[in-house]
Amino acid sequence: MSNKSFAGDSSVTIARYGGAKKVTVIGAGVAGLVAAYELEQLGHHVEVLEGSRRIGGRIYTHRFRSGPAAPLVELGAMRIPTKHRHAMHYIAKLGLTDKVRDFKTLFSEGDNYYTTNSGLVRVREMARAIVEDFRRDLPGQRYSDETVFFGAWLMAIGNAIAPANFRDNLRDEFSLELLDLVERIDLTPFLRGRASGDIDLHAFFAAYPEVGSSRQGRLARFIEDVLDETSPALVRMEGGMDQLVRRLAERIQGPITCGQEVIGLDVRDDHVLVDVREGDDIVTRRCDYVLCAIPLSVLRRLWLSGLSEAKLSAIRKVEYWSATKVALHCREPFWEQDGITGGASFCNGRIRQTYYPPVGNDPVGGAALLASYTIGGDADVLGRMPATVRHAEVIQELSKMHPELLRPGMVVDAVSLAWGQNWWSEGAGTIRWGKDAITCEEERAEAARPENRLFFAGEHCSSTPAWIEGAIESAVNAVREIQLYKPRTLLLSA
Ligand SMILES: Cc1cc2nc3c(=O)[nH]c(=O)nc-3n(C[C@H](O)[C@H](O)[C@H](O)COP(=O)(O)OP(=O)(O)OC[C@H]3O[C@@H](n4cnc5c(N)ncnc54)[C@H](O)[C@@H]3O)c2cc1C
Structure with missing residues (x-):
């Protein structure tokens, strides 16, 4: 990368103890x-x-072609919550503020898909379905509708983001203490539609942060992370995080x-x-x-x-958790014909989250699709497959949601990174x-x-x-x- 010698400008500041180190x-x-x-x-x-x-x-922007208009996908970090003051500070310090754009995430776009127990629904219609699913699995019926809405949304977010072993434990955590705690709180200020069962969890946890610290704080980091990942206050970098x-x-x-x-x-x-x-x-x-x-x-x-x-x-x-991302270079952004202009869909099964990165202005260059983003054990299942098998499995599974993928010539290229199996990281993060x-x-x-x-x-x-x-x-x-x-x-x- 550099042939510069091992010496900086020592005149900048006098180092505290023992001079320059x-x-x-x-x-x-x-x-x-x-x-x-x-x-x-x-x-x-x-x-x-x-x-x-x-x-x-673990900041790794992949470009499918060369040139400034190349479709790109983030194989590592892809968004920053604006409350992350260190990250935002360095973006400004490095003169990159003009590259900051809103990041559309899971559940932010009504036209994206969510997979429920009974099949695919659009995000704008998912509340009713997830409430039904949640109520069906709840032991007894002692909770108010509002508390059930709360539980249903937290489960839906957890289901989309958390890996299998954590998802399995989540229901126990709810049924024991969390719902009892929430039942004592007036949730009406956070309802976005009583009939639909939609509730604003971000506003709720901002108003009642102590609820996230219940269960001796064991759910606190989980709740903070999943709320951050689905926050309306997320940004990306136009032109790539790298x-x-x-x-x-x-x-x-x-x-x-x-x-x-x-x-x-x-x-x-x-x-x-x-x-x-x-x-x-x-x-x-x-x-x-x-x-x-x-x-x-x-x-x-x-x-x-x-x-x-x-x-x-x-x-x-x-303890490190794995993450695997599989990205496709598509001939065209076919999802736009289906009303999807960004954000993410949730597919059950192996591939979990699918993101639609912003499409450039060059129609010849095609478009990038982050077909699958998985973490934990889900990521290891894909990560341990040979890349060609992994790509074929993801395309096959995602084609149930987006059959256009199977059209001849639609998938131009595929790339993936299994961070759990990567020599330089052996995991995505702690x-x-x-x-x-x-x-x-x-x-x-x-x-x-x-x-x-x-x-x-x-x-x-x-x-x-x-x-x-x-x-x-x-x-x-x-x-x-x-x-x-x-x-x-x-x-x-x-
Ligand atoms: C799939 C994925 C998605 C993510 N999404 C987000 C996100 O949306 N937003 C966000 O803020 N964060 C996200 N993160 C987390 C974020 O990317 C990391 O927390 C951050 O980049 C870690 O930086 P680091 O410097 O600690 O480690 P690293 O980036 O891992 O840097 C360590 C460096 O050490 C090098 N190295 C390893 N071994 C050796 C060796 N033996 N000798 C010499 N060099 C070596 C590696 O090659 C690497 O360059 C994501 C991470 C992953 C994997």
């Missing part, structure tokens, strides 16, 4: 790049080692080198030894300071030495659904805790895991730790 950042995902950028702003010198052949990590990481890389002075896979770390008192695979060779580098910004799911397969037992145990234990607030914070703090001169960043070190926001938050925290780190020699002389 030399920091080796491992991983050119958004966490590693934000950290490298901010470290240089403070006058430190950075180099970034990236194992794969591209920067960006502009975020490219802009960051352009502004970093030190070298960012791809194809540098780190395979071992040895933490010593006043330096860290880093083993790097360079072609057929393994080179050991002696680094003053190291910021490890790779996922723990990858770190645990590395050769590690000099780390505490507590840290090693945290690295081993943190999702702490089903864990109480104390456990979440303990996991975060242990993941982020430095060991001598080895520091940590990445979404797993944050209070907003599995989001860009969390990756940036962790980078900012790590930069602060490095800035404040007092070398042992200074401590002894103090």
